[in-house]
Amino acid sequence: MPLFLILLTTVEDTLLQSVSQVGGVCKLSTESSLRRCRTPDGKICSGRGKCDCGICVCEATDPGKFYGPRCDCHDWVCSTYNGKTCNDRGYCDCGMCECDEGWFGDVCQFQEDCNLPSKKSKELCKNTQGVVCSNRGTCHCGSCMCNNKDSKGLVTGHYCECDDSECLDEDNGEVCGGHGQCYCGNCYCAAGWHGDKCEFQCDISPWESKRRCTSPDGKICSNRGTCVCGECNCHDVDPSGDWGDIHGDTCECDERNCHATYDRYTDDFCSGHGQCNCGRCDCKEGWAGKKCEHPLSCSLSLESSMKKCRGTSNLSCFGRGQCQCGQCTCYPPGDSRVHGKNCECDDRQCENISGEVCGGHGYCSCGRCICEEGWFGKLCQFPRSCDLSEDQSKELCETSDNLMCSGKGSCHCGQCICRPQDWWVSGEYCECDDRECDKHDGLICTGNGLCNCGNCECWDGWMGNACEIWVGAEY
Incomplete structure (x- = not known):
């Protein structure tokens, strides 16, 4: 009987919707119109649109924005860190992933049948400190299933390393105020919204905002800032004095x-x-x-x-x-x-992040490692002899999507050797693009640090996004 009543109500609403307007004139009373637009929590069009004769006109209907009968649907939660929707293993239906057969999870990230050995699976689940799922989740087939007992889904990240409670808006309790998506504790706002929690709305169009922020060379905020409602917030280094080192209407001035x-x-x-x-x-x-x-x-x-x-x-x-x-x-x-x-000659190039010279298996000569017998590699990190079988070696080089060294290198004794002709490829599985590291004076990390998977790791005495700031002893 309840199901029958629901179906009857749905049919009734559909019929009324079709006759609510005749000749462009609304036939519904104001009360009836608002009732159709009101969500269960009492908001009109979820607070994200206007009610026009019982029909919600959402603030934006572009892909990824709010939509649906009461502007209560959005597909942000279906997107992953790599920009894919439901990991290309399903489709998004009003913010929920409908996964293909054999896959499950909020974004279809988990495979029902797993062929990975337990040891390999756990290795893929370890964070940079070697902790499986950051002790905040369980490992399933090389992917972390984060513990979210409160059903709010605030523990996220590839290794459950992120706390998305930092994105909660204190006023309405919604993630990013309901106007953006949270990635590892940071809000990425929908077009027209800004603020740490996407709590402020722009009074100009996204197109006009972009136009005002475009620098003379055609870049948004000269690639040195973020555009907020037509104004550039420059990524400043030392904002002391009348202005910072990076300033200008479009961050076009770089005093560095x-x-x-x-x-x-x-x-x-x-x-x-x-x-x-x-x-x-x-x-x-x-x-x-x-x-x-x-x-x-x-x-x-x-x-x-x-x-x-x-x-x-x-x-x-x-x-x-x-x-x-x-x-x-x-x-x-x-x-x-x-x-x-x-x-x-820059002998710092012979050191790894921990300061070890040539991996302890060679010596440095004008910025290049001369390896001892039995070792090779830029930092003498690869042994020439190997006690692993070919299958064991390849197993350690496979990524979670079963690609050997991300398709950008070869496997040697369980370690990936990235293609030398592609100097920017790095990482344990050749998964990193060092071109993403900041430059200054034309040099990646200003030559004062190492590019580690898209981020500069500075040597002692240097700091800054591009390791361009000397903070060591005076000279």
């Missing part, structure tokens, strides 16, 4: 370009011999060069001086020092690891 070596503790712009204007040095009389580093009293011309400092590189002093009158001063001074006439 005026430093020979960027030091947040000094105002040594333009080598102390000029004025920095929107990232460009205007030199005092008697000085020349991109950073006013060349004294005109020098017997060499600016071009000759730069040529002597470049050596075989396209960068002055290999990007690791300051050129003055044809002579390179390597920085930071006192660090014997950076040396050579043109600072061409």
Whole structure:
């Protein structure tokens, strides 16, 4: 009987909907119109649209935005970190994944039948600290099933490392205020919304917002900031003084370009011999060069001086020092690891993140590892002999989607050797793209750190998104 009543009500609503408007005039009373648009919690069109004669007109109907009879459907929760909908293993129906046969999970991330050995499965579930599912979930076929006993789904991430409770809006209790998607504790807002919890709405269109934020070179906020309602919030390094080091209406000014070596503790712009204007040095009389580093009293011309400092590189002093009158001063001074006439030798390149030189299996010669017998690799990390069978080795090199070294390398003794011709490919399974690491002065991580899976890991004494800031001892 209840099912019959539900069906009858549905048919009645459908019939009334079709006759609610005749000739463009609404035949429903205001009360009846709002009743049709009201959600069970009493909100009109879920607070995301306007009620027009019993029909909700949602704020946006573009893909990924709110839709449905009462603007209560959205597909953000169906998307994954790789940008796929339901991992391409199903389809999204009003924010819920309908998975293909053989798959399950919120985003169809789990396989019902597993062919992975238990040991391999657990290895794939370990986070960077070697903890299985961050101790906040269970491992199933190389994927983590996070513990969410409260049914709110706030423990997320590939290794259950994320706490999405940080995305909850204190006012309405919704994730990202109901106007965005939470990825690992950070809100990514829908078009027209902004704020840490997507709590503020723009009064201009997304197109107009983008137009206002576009820099003269055609990039959004010059790729140095985020666009919020037509205004750029620059990714500043040191926002002290009247403005920060990165400023301008479209973040087009980068004062870091005026430093020979960027030091947040000094105002040594333009080598102390000029004025920095929107990232460009205007030199005092008697000085020349991109950073006013060349004294005109020098017997060499600016071009000759730069040529002597470049050596075989396209960068002055290999990007690791300051050129003055044809002579390179390597920085930071006192660090014997950076040396050579043109600072061409950087022995820091022989170290891994923990500071070990050539993996303990060789020695460093001008930034290159000379490996001991029986070892090879950029950091002498691969043994030439192997006590694993071919099958055992390949098993350790397979990713969770059964790809060998992500399809970007070869497997040797259970370790992936990424293709050397693709210098940007790295990671335990060749899954990382080092081109995503920040640059400064044309160098990835400014040459002062290692690119670790898209993020710069800076050496001691350096910090910043691109390891461009010297915070070590004064020099």
